Amino acid sequence: MGFLPQDFSSFISSRCDRADFIQSWLKGHGVESTRVAIDGKNHILVQFGAGAYNPRFRIKTVVAHHDRVEGSPGANDNSAADWQLMNWAVYLKNYPNFHNVRIFFTDGEELGWNTGVAEQGAFGIAATFQRLGIKDDVYVFDACGRGEVPVLARLNLGPKTPSSFVKTANDLYVRTQEILKAASPGRWMTLPVPYSDNASFLACGIPAVAITMLPADEASLYARMITKDKNLESNVLNRECTKEQRLKENVPDFSYKEHLPLTWRLFHSEKDNEESLSPVSFSVMENILRILAESKTPA
Template identity: 50%
Template sequence: MYTIPSEFNDFIAADCDRAAFIQNYLNRAGLEAPVLQMEGKNHIYVKFPQNQYNSMFRIKTVIAHYDRFPGSPGANDNSAAVFCLLEWAIKLARLAQPLFHNIRLIFTDGEELGAAGGVAEQGAFPLAQVFRRLGITNDDIFVFDCMGRGDVPILTQTILPPKIPASFVKEFSALEQRAATFLQTSANGRWFCLPCNYSDNASFIANGIPAVAITMLPSLEVNAATQGQQPQTWQLLHTPGDNLASLTPKSFEIFHNILNNLAALKTLC
């Protein structure tokens, strides 16, 4: 059984400098984590050794926002996902040759701004624009948000914009299928697809780059959601109730399974 480390309490403390926490955590393990400043937001890019990439296979870009809603501890939104990704990053960095993972890991700033101002206000929007400008449009992009409560991984059901090119629809559908495959193997076949609020995936989709979002819910709340009821987990978001006591350690276990299966996923370019 996963035990939530005491450092997690430091990360959700009201006075935590979360960008510094992430950088220090990774630096202690020998990983560089430079800040990518874009339009006043500080995204953090994790630099893995170059020998952990193989150009024959797709890059898998993994994204989680580290900012939180004012006045909320943000334990589930999105501290749980970020903390698991920090632990995973250290594990990936220790892979010995000839093993490789092809993971591009970015912690984003400013995701919560999109809740009020729309997708163009998200901190990830200029990041997605940079991806587009640099021609980074063939990555598999997976966004993880609110992964700390529940036992059922949820693949966000995405409504694509109208008149979108058929080539985008094809690529997006293939990406969804790859996500469904590793979710299936990560939680003993228990996963679901539900309409959810957009996360940073919206910024990439708006820039013509396929991206999927994954979250987690308790099984009872999944059943309620299919009947039109709002899950209790979502009611806690952006409130003081999104705290340590609301989390379930089993979620962390399942998320680590997801991440390990994602690292092992290899898709030819």
């Protein structure tokens, strides 16, 4: 695709060691990174010099998973967001002021699909944050390479969630809406979105939001389906359940798939390829990330 760099094809090649690729690419562009191994997963952490951080403001941990399902190029799930954050890291390296950003490229996000959130690679990171008392604002970007509408995953906390955490999580959710309003005026939505790495952080009591992208027609149709079918939202969110739980509760696996946006139905297949991506997504994401770097919340 003309708007994608040649290296992108190498990144989605079935032969690519993606963790090595990311670190090598970053180093070639002057950005140092660290390999973080937790529970057999290979995460990549990008932190910047001391001048990039101000302790009077909250740290922003920004996350995109680099793993993919075997047999799929994973161009949108999740190579596009990886690439967007890699370029953003280069931008942040020369940022003229503090930005309070650290970036994790996580491994093992796809493992939580049938086995539950504790098997997700990011769960090890989130559990470490919890143990160390780290309460960052966590922004997860997943499938951000197709469409022009940024979609903020609707915040869905259980009835037993402590009120103090509900307040903190909702505050991040509202602040994220302000970022999307500024980055894409009049062209953003909040919708139920299958859990990504945000599930791991939420499960460990750490505020987290997830952002994805959809074509406008798909987002609008999905919003109408959510309004019409009262069971669709709970089925979309059943990714946090194990396969055994879904069987026990008689929730047919993917029985709702035909009601999902086409973009999501391409996941985990050979059709999640370069041809499915759109240049406008990368432009919108550049705006979102720029404004995210500028945003500052008192600690």
